[in-house]
Amino acid sequence: MNAINPEHFSKAISSLLNETFTNSKSYYLDPGTSLFETLEGITAEEASIPVGGKCATLAAQVKHTAFFLDVVDKSARDPDFPPVDWGEIWQSVNQVTSEEWDTIRAGLRASYERILELLADTTDWPSEREIGGAIAIIAHSAYHLGEIRQALCTLREKAD
Numbered sequence: 001m002n003a004i005n006p007e008h009f010s011k012a013i014s015s016l017l018n019e020t021f022t023n024s025k026s027y028y029l030d031p032g033t034s035l036f037e038t039l040e041g042i043t044a045e046e047a048s049i050p051v052g053g054k055c056a057t058l059a060a061q062v063k064h065t066a067f068f069l070d071v072v073d074k075s076a077r078d079p080d081f082p083p084v085d086w087g088e089i090w091q092s093v094n095q096v097t098s099e100e101w102d103t104i105r106a107g108l109r110a111s112y113e114r115i116l117e118l119l120a121d122t123t124d125w126p127s128e129r130e131i132g133g134a135i136a137i138i139a140h141s142a143y144h145l146g147e148i149r150q151a152l153c154t155l156r157e158k159a160d
Contacts (some may be wrong), residue, residue: 010119013134017119019110028101028142035065035145036109043151044101048094051151060093060153063104065144066124069111072137073118076130 019027021035039062047059054065067089075081096104115137125131 004125006015006125007132009010009125009131010122014116016117016138017112017115020138020139020142020145026088029075029145032064033145033149035141035148036105038145038149039105039108042148044096044098044100046152046155047101048096049147050054050094051154055151056090058151059095059096059101060090060091061144061148062108063093064089065141066104066108066111068139068140069108069115072133073111073114076122076133158160 001059015025016027017031018111019025022037024031024034024037026060042058043058047062048057051061071081071084093104119134125134126128
């Protein structure tokens with residue numbers, strides 16, 4: 001039976017996370033469309049606008065993505081990590097000031113860096129749970145990147 005080298009798997013996951021968050025290498029994103037590149041051009045005013053009638057703000061999308069990364073990091077490091085309130089962020093993040101928006105973006109960057117540290121610390125992928133969790137980080141973050149980019153296009157089309 002052929003096995004995947006754990007180091008190769010960790011490097012591949014890290015590369016895909018870099019694609020999603022920092023710098024597209026064209027695995028699946030166009031150049032200049034990573035999450036941090038996208039967020040650079042969003043103002044606090046834009047981040048405060050609800051995406052649709054029942055949708056959250058862009059700021060809430062970003063805060064939720066950081067929250068997800070933090071939960072993955074904490075639960076991977078502590079199997080007894082308690083359940084969390086996934087809905088809290090969606091109700092608590094609405095209008096943001098420039099300072100709050102900067103803090104939310106910085107929080108996302110810190111959460112992303114902790115996930116990269118977690119991957120660097122992971123030398124073994126013993127089960128489907130760990131492998132699935134790593135892949136879910138990419139899928140979940142890429143999903144919210146798409147939501148943010150689509151909402152931003154819609155918001156800017158309405159402004160024109």
